[in-house]
Amino acid sequence: MSAPVRFTIETLFPELVLPWTREALLGRAAQRGLVDVRVNDLRRFANTPTNRVDDAPYGGGAGMVIRVDVAAAAIDEARATAPPPDEVVLLSPAGEPLTQRLVERFAGYRHIALLCGRYEGFDARTERLVDREVSVGDFVLMGGELPALCLLEATVRLLPGALGAEESHRQDSFTTGVLDYPEYTRPLAFRGDEVPEVLRSGHHARITAWRRAQALARTAARRPDLLANAALSDAERRALLVNEPTVNGNGADREGSAPETGEDG
Numbered sequence: 001m002s003a004p005v006r007f008t009i010e011t012l013f014p015e016l017v018l019p020w021t022r023e024a025l026l027g028r029a030a031q032r033g034l035v036d037v038r039v040n041d042l043r044r045f046a047n048t049p050t051n052r053v054d055d056a057p058y059g060g061g062a063g064m065v066i067r068v069d070v071a072a073a074a075i076d077e078a079r080a081t082a083p084p085p086d087e088v089v090l091l092s093p094a095g096e097p098l099t100q101r102l103v104e105r106f107a108g109y110r111h112i113a114l115l116c117g118r119y120e121g122f123d124a125r126t127e128r129l130v131d132r133e134v135s136v137g138d139f140v141l142m143g144g145e146l147p148a149l150c151l152l153e154a155t156v157r158l159l160p161g162a163l164g165a166e167e168s169h170r171q172d173s174f175t176t177g178v179l180d181y182p183e184y185t186r187p188l189a190f191r192g193d194e195v196p197e198v199l200r201s202g203h204h205a206r207i208t209a210w211r212r213a214q215a216l217a218r219t220a221a222r223r224p225d226l227l228a229n230a231a232l233s234d235a236e237r238r239a240l241l242v243n244e245p246t247v248n249g250n251g252a253d254r255e256g257s258a259p260e261t262g263e264d265g
Contacts, residue, residue: 004030009038042066045074089151103155216236220240
Protein backbone atom coordinates (compact mmCIF):
# COMPACT_ATOMS: atom_id res chain seq x y z
CA MET A 1 0.00 0.00 0.00
CA SER A 2 1.34 3.44 -0.90
CA ALA A 3 2.04 6.07 1.75
CA PRO A 4 -0.88 8.36 2.63
CA VAL A 5 -1.04 11.80 1.08
CA ARG A 6 -0.03 14.28 3.75
CA PHE A 7 -1.66 17.62 4.39
CA THR A 8 0.01 20.00 6.83
CA ILE A 9 -2.32 22.82 7.88
CA GLU A 10 -0.81 25.80 9.69
CA THR A 11 -3.44 27.85 11.54
CA LEU A 12 -3.99 30.01 14.60
CA PHE A 13 -7.16 28.01 15.38
CA PRO A 14 -6.49 24.26 15.16
CA GLU A 15 -9.75 23.46 16.97
CA LEU A 16 -11.70 24.96 14.07
CA VAL A 17 -10.07 22.52 11.68
CA LEU A 18 -9.61 19.27 13.58
CA PRO A 19 -13.28 18.22 13.95
CA TRP A 20 -13.78 18.44 10.17
CA THR A 21 -10.86 16.07 9.55
CA ARG A 22 -12.25 13.38 11.86
CA GLU A 23 -15.70 12.83 10.38
CA ALA A 24 -17.37 11.64 7.18
CA LEU A 25 -15.20 11.40 4.04
CA LEU A 26 -12.02 12.78 5.59
CA GLY A 27 -12.29 10.63 8.71
CA ARG A 28 -12.84 7.47 6.65
CA ALA A 29 -9.97 8.32 4.31
CA ALA A 30 -7.66 8.74 7.31
CA GLN A 31 -8.82 5.42 8.79
CA ARG A 32 -8.08 3.70 5.48
CA GLY A 33 -4.58 5.13 5.43
CA LEU A 34 -5.22 7.27 2.36
CA VAL A 35 -4.55 10.64 3.94
CA ASP A 36 -2.56 12.00 6.87
CA VAL A 37 -3.78 15.44 8.02
CA ARG A 38 -1.58 17.29 10.49
CA VAL A 39 -2.87 20.52 12.00
CA ASN A 40 -0.29 22.82 13.57
CA ASP A 41 -0.72 25.91 15.74
CA LEU A 42 1.07 28.93 14.30
CA ARG A 43 1.49 30.31 17.82
CA ARG A 44 4.27 27.75 18.36
CA PHE A 45 6.46 30.06 16.33
CA ALA A 46 5.61 33.29 18.16
CA ASN A 47 8.90 33.53 20.14
CA THR A 48 7.42 36.18 22.43
CA PRO A 49 6.42 35.95 26.10
CA THR A 50 2.78 36.62 25.20
CA ASN A 51 2.69 34.30 22.15
CA ARG A 52 1.81 37.23 19.90
CA VAL A 53 2.02 36.35 16.23
CA ASP A 54 0.76 39.66 14.82
CA ASP A 55 1.61 43.34 14.95
CA ALA A 56 0.30 46.70 13.75
CA PRO A 57 0.85 47.43 10.04
CA TYR A 58 3.56 49.84 8.95
CA GLY A 59 1.98 52.95 7.47
CA GLY A 60 -1.03 52.70 9.76
CA GLY A 61 -4.47 51.26 9.15
CA ALA A 62 -7.04 49.07 10.84
CA GLY A 63 -6.37 45.53 11.97
CA MET A 64 -3.27 43.50 12.68
CA VAL A 65 -0.89 41.65 10.37
CA ILE A 66 0.67 38.22 10.99
CA ARG A 67 4.45 38.54 11.14
CA VAL A 68 6.60 37.15 8.34
CA ASP A 69 9.04 35.50 10.79
CA VAL A 70 6.17 33.45 12.22
CA ALA A 71 5.05 32.37 8.75
CA ALA A 72 8.63 31.61 7.69
CA ALA A 73 9.23 29.38 10.71
CA ALA A 74 6.09 27.36 9.98
CA ILE A 75 6.99 27.03 6.30
CA ASP A 76 10.59 26.04 7.07
CA GLU A 77 9.39 23.32 9.45
CA ALA A 78 6.97 21.96 6.84
CA ARG A 79 9.64 21.94 4.12
CA ALA A 80 12.02 20.07 6.43
CA THR A 81 9.65 17.10 6.84
CA ALA A 82 9.83 13.93 4.77
CA PRO A 83 8.45 13.90 2.22
CA PRO A 84 8.79 17.66 1.74
CA PRO A 85 5.71 19.46 0.43
CA ASP A 86 5.21 19.40 -3.32
CA GLU A 87 3.74 22.86 -2.77
CA VAL A 88 3.24 25.27 0.10
CA VAL A 89 -0.11 26.98 -0.51
CA LEU A 90 -1.22 30.26 1.02
CA LEU A 91 -5.02 30.64 1.23
CA SER A 92 -5.66 34.22 0.17
CA PRO A 93 -8.42 36.30 -1.50
CA ALA A 94 -5.70 37.48 -3.89
CA GLY A 95 -4.85 33.94 -5.02
CA GLU A 96 -5.75 32.08 -8.17
CA PRO A 97 -9.20 30.46 -8.18
CA LEU A 98 -9.49 26.97 -6.76
CA THR A 99 -10.76 24.92 -9.71
CA GLN A 100 -11.34 21.24 -10.34
CA ARG A 101 -8.30 21.20 -12.63
CA LEU A 102 -6.14 22.56 -9.82
CA VAL A 103 -7.62 20.05 -7.37
CA GLU A 104 -6.77 17.24 -9.79
CA ARG A 105 -3.18 18.47 -9.78
CA PHE A 106 -3.09 18.46 -5.99
CA ALA A 107 -4.46 14.91 -5.93
CA GLY A 108 -1.24 13.74 -7.56
CA TYR A 109 0.99 15.16 -4.82
CA ARG A 110 2.49 13.37 -1.82
CA HIS A 111 2.43 16.34 0.56
CA ILE A 112 0.68 19.72 0.52
CA ALA A 113 1.22 22.39 3.17
CA LEU A 114 -1.58 24.92 3.67
CA LEU A 115 -1.05 28.29 5.36
CA CYS A 116 -4.18 29.87 6.87
CA GLY A 117 -4.21 33.59 7.62
CA ARG A 118 -6.33 35.64 10.01
CA TYR A 119 -6.89 39.30 10.83
CA GLU A 120 -5.53 41.43 7.94
CA GLY A 121 -3.55 38.49 6.60
CA PHE A 122 0.17 37.83 6.46
CA ASP A 123 3.01 40.27 6.00
CA ALA A 124 3.36 40.60 2.22
CA ARG A 125 6.85 39.11 2.33
CA THR A 126 5.20 35.78 3.13
CA GLU A 127 3.99 35.60 -0.46
CA ARG A 128 7.57 35.13 -1.64
CA LEU A 129 8.01 32.12 0.64
CA VAL A 130 5.13 30.03 -0.73
CA ASP A 131 4.66 28.22 -4.04
CA ARG A 132 1.10 29.26 -4.75
CA GLU A 133 -1.75 31.43 -3.48
CA VAL A 134 -5.29 30.06 -3.79
CA SER A 135 -8.70 31.68 -3.38
CA VAL A 136 -12.08 29.95 -3.08
CA GLY A 137 -14.04 32.92 -4.43
CA ASP A 138 -14.48 36.63 -4.72
CA PHE A 139 -15.49 37.20 -1.12
CA VAL A 140 -13.71 37.68 2.19
CA LEU A 141 -13.85 35.30 5.16
CA MET A 142 -12.58 35.63 8.71
CA GLY A 143 -9.60 33.42 7.92
CA GLY A 144 -8.09 30.74 5.71
CA GLU A 145 -9.39 27.71 7.60
CA LEU A 146 -12.58 27.19 5.57
CA PRO A 147 -10.77 27.61 2.23
CA ALA A 148 -8.13 25.13 3.41
CA LEU A 149 -10.87 22.62 4.25
CA CYS A 150 -12.48 23.15 0.85
CA LEU A 151 -9.17 22.39 -0.84
CA LEU A 152 -8.56 19.42 1.46
CA GLU A 153 -11.93 17.76 0.91
CA ALA A 154 -12.00 18.43 -2.84
CA THR A 155 -8.57 16.82 -3.16
CA VAL A 156 -9.09 13.84 -0.87
CA ARG A 157 -12.28 12.74 -2.63
CA LEU A 158 -10.20 12.22 -5.80
CA LEU A 159 -7.78 9.81 -4.13
CA PRO A 160 -8.27 6.16 -5.15
CA GLY A 161 -10.36 4.42 -2.52
CA ALA A 162 -11.71 7.58 -0.88
CA LEU A 163 -15.20 7.28 -2.37
CA GLY A 164 -17.40 4.23 -2.18
CA ALA A 165 -17.81 4.16 -5.97
CA GLU A 166 -14.66 4.87 -7.97
CA GLU A 167 -16.70 6.29 -10.86
CA SER A 168 -18.46 8.88 -8.69
CA HIS A 169 -16.11 11.81 -9.17
CA ARG A 170 -15.56 11.21 -12.89
CA GLN A 171 -19.00 12.56 -13.74
CA ASP A 172 -18.82 15.47 -11.30
CA SER A 173 -19.63 19.00 -12.33
CA PHE A 174 -16.49 20.70 -13.71
CA THR A 175 -14.64 17.38 -14.16
CA THR A 176 -16.31 16.86 -17.53
CA GLY A 177 -16.25 20.55 -18.42
CA VAL A 178 -19.99 21.01 -17.85
CA LEU A 179 -22.33 20.85 -14.88
CA ASP A 180 -23.61 17.47 -13.76
CA TYR A 181 -26.96 16.15 -14.97
CA PRO A 182 -29.93 16.09 -12.54
CA GLU A 183 -30.37 12.98 -10.39
CA TYR A 184 -33.61 11.44 -9.05
CA THR A 185 -34.61 8.75 -6.56
CA ARG A 186 -37.80 7.68 -4.75
CA PRO A 187 -40.55 8.76 -4.43
CA LEU A 188 -41.54 8.47 -8.07
CA ALA A 189 -43.92 11.44 -7.79
CA PHE A 190 -43.69 14.34 -5.36
CA ARG A 191 -46.14 17.24 -5.30
CA GLY A 192 -47.00 16.72 -8.94
CA ASP A 193 -43.39 16.50 -10.06
CA GLU A 194 -42.53 13.07 -11.49
CA VAL A 195 -39.23 11.41 -12.24
CA PRO A 196 -38.66 11.69 -16.02
CA GLU A 197 -39.95 8.65 -17.89
CA VAL A 198 -36.65 8.06 -19.70
CA LEU A 199 -34.92 7.25 -16.40
CA ARG A 200 -37.50 4.52 -15.75
CA SER A 201 -37.23 3.06 -19.23
CA GLY A 202 -34.23 0.80 -18.65
CA HIS A 203 -32.92 1.93 -22.07
CA HIS A 204 -29.30 2.73 -21.28
CA ALA A 205 -28.49 4.50 -24.53
CA ARG A 206 -31.52 6.77 -24.18
CA ILE A 207 -30.63 7.48 -20.54
CA THR A 208 -27.05 8.35 -21.48
CA ALA A 209 -28.21 10.68 -24.25
CA TRP A 210 -30.81 12.32 -21.97
CA ARG A 211 -28.27 12.90 -19.22
CA ARG A 212 -25.80 14.47 -21.62
CA ALA A 213 -28.51 16.74 -23.04
CA GLN A 214 -29.60 17.73 -19.56
CA ALA A 215 -26.03 18.49 -18.49
CA LEU A 216 -25.57 20.77 -21.50
CA ALA A 217 -28.93 22.49 -20.98
CA ARG A 218 -28.18 23.05 -17.31
CA THR A 219 -24.75 24.46 -18.09
CA ALA A 220 -26.07 26.76 -20.80
CA ALA A 221 -28.71 28.10 -18.42
CA ARG A 222 -26.64 28.43 -15.26
CA ARG A 223 -22.96 28.60 -16.22
CA PRO A 224 -22.64 29.40 -19.92
CA ASP A 225 -19.05 30.53 -19.32
CA LEU A 226 -18.04 26.89 -18.89
CA LEU A 227 -19.08 25.95 -22.41
CA ALA A 228 -16.24 27.90 -24.01
CA ASN A 229 -13.75 25.26 -22.84
CA ALA A 230 -16.01 22.21 -22.70
CA ALA A 231 -15.39 19.19 -24.90
CA LEU A 232 -18.44 19.35 -27.19
CA SER A 233 -19.25 17.64 -30.45
CA ASP A 234 -20.13 19.72 -33.49
CA ALA A 235 -23.75 18.58 -33.14
CA GLU A 236 -23.86 19.70 -29.52
CA ARG A 237 -22.42 23.10 -30.35
CA ARG A 238 -24.98 23.58 -33.11
CA ALA A 239 -27.79 22.53 -30.80
CA LEU A 240 -26.69 24.99 -28.14
CA LEU A 241 -26.66 27.79 -30.68
CA VAL A 242 -30.30 27.30 -31.58
CA ASN A 243 -31.71 26.32 -28.17
CA GLU A 244 -32.54 28.58 -25.25
CA PRO A 245 -32.62 26.13 -22.32
CA THR A 246 -35.08 26.83 -19.53
CA VAL A 247 -34.28 24.94 -16.34
CA ASN A 248 -36.81 24.47 -13.59
CA GLY A 249 -36.14 24.33 -9.88
CA ASN A 250 -35.08 20.69 -9.70
CA GLY A 251 -32.77 20.89 -12.68
CA ALA A 252 -34.95 19.08 -15.23
CA ASP A 253 -35.58 20.86 -18.47
CA ARG A 254 -39.02 21.93 -19.54
CA GLU A 255 -40.40 20.57 -22.76
CA GLY A 256 -38.07 20.93 -25.66
CA SER A 257 -35.44 22.89 -23.78
CA ALA A 258 -32.57 20.39 -23.70
CA PRO A 259 -30.38 20.31 -26.80
CA GLU A 260 -30.50 17.06 -28.75
CA THR A 261 -27.27 15.08 -28.83
CA GLY A 262 -28.15 13.07 -31.90
CA GLU A 263 -28.06 9.75 -30.00
CA ASP A 264 -31.25 7.73 -30.21
CA GLY A 265 -29.90 4.37 -29.07
